[in-house]
Amino acid sequence: MKYKAYLVEENEGLFTGSVQELEAPSLETGKVLIKVHNSSLNYKDALASTGVKGVVRSYPFVPGIDVSGEVLECSSSKFAVGDKVIATGYKIGMSEFGGFGGIVHLPEDWVLKCPNNLSHFKAMSYGTAGITAAACVKKILDAEVTKDLPVLVSGATGGVGSIAVGLLSKLGYEVHALTGKVNETEILKSMGASKIISRDEYVSEPTKPLDKGLYSGAVDTVGGEMLAKILSMISNHGVVSCCGNVGGMMFTSSVFPFILRGIQLSGIDSAESSLDLKSELWSLLSDQWFIDLSNQTKSVKIEDISSEIDKIIKGDQIGRVVIEHGE
Ligand SMILES: NC(=O)c1ccc[n+]([C@@H]2O[C@H](COP(=O)([O-])OP(=O)(O)OC[C@H]3O[C@@H](n4cnc5c(N)ncnc54)[C@H](OP(=O)(O)O)[C@@H]3O)[C@@H](O)[C@H]2O)c1
DSSP states (O other), X not given: OEEEEEEEEEXXXXXXXXXXXXXXXXXXXXXXXXXXXXXXXXXXXXXXXXXXXXXXXXXXXXXXXXXXXXXXXXSSSSSOTTOEEEEESTTBTTTBOOTTBSEEEEEGGGXXXXXXXXXXXXXXXXXXXXXXXXXXXXXXXXXXXXSSSOEEEESTTSHHHHHHHHHHHHTTOOEEEEESOGGGHHHHHHHTOSEEEEHHHHHHSOOOSSOOOOEEEEEXXXXXXXXXXXXXXXXXXXXXXXXXXXXXXXXXXXXXXXXXXXXEEEEOOOTTSOHHHHHHHHHHHHTTXXXXXXXXXEEEEGGGXXXXXXXXXXXXXXXXXXXXXXX
């Protein structure tokens, strides 16, 4: 059986992607063969597509950490042919060919039944960005962070950031959006942000060991020195959910936010989360936490993915990109 995929190849240190026809693998024990209806584009997929070290084991490779599709074959009774399923993270799009191809062959225990009330498209409008944002928000909710002060979201127009803005706002928090795209005020407000803060202005003042506690919590997708500044501005017993590093890996902070205000820095690793947690987050996103992402989601075919990859690498992407493989 043949399928179309966006295959990334390495040639003398240069990485290029093109749409090619590949042969589907034969079903192995413990695995499931899935016809992919939709995938999505995440920052990690852009790194995989451009050969950034540490993401993909070896090339040629088909990226795509997110998959929504239907079961073609399964080696056990766990799934029936035609079941609507989703799979995100683990080693999908890292060591197993991912959702930028029309067929994937994945270990059964990486795969979940898709909630009935989510279409393939809606599931991938969330994708890894959605369950990561949901995991960040859950940390804030579980700690019963006060709603008397706003919550800050960095990288607010990005995939994780924009969904975090929407979820926090739906759950009754006042949300301040920290962004490099201050001209996108209208879209950020439509996502639920009450105030837009310019990234350049925010980082222009030097970071203090402890600053005014203006926020009860934060979702940080940027990392680096942005995270240090955010930590200094969280009020007593607040929570910062740290999930990204688009702005850098290293940061220098002080112990004061922790020992004088008792704040928590909560790390998020959605890729390797248990299937139970993923299932809980999908269930929330499909129901009580459902948010309409149609205004911030664009749909592309794999033939048109290269320009979207360039945009996400440059930090210019807004919201989510869903990949359509067709029925
Ligand atoms: N830990 C996990 O489980 C997990 C899961 C998913 C993603 N992530 C990570 O979360 C981050 C965001 O992922 P994503 O898929 O949402 O990416 P994305 O859609 O590209 O969003 C990132 C956003 O960050 C801002 N940004 C970009 N470059 C920046 C820079 N140099 N300095 C400061 N801000 C910058 C931009 O938003 P503004 O212009 O609005 O500022 C951009 O839209 C990535 O680091 C990704 O690897 C982690």
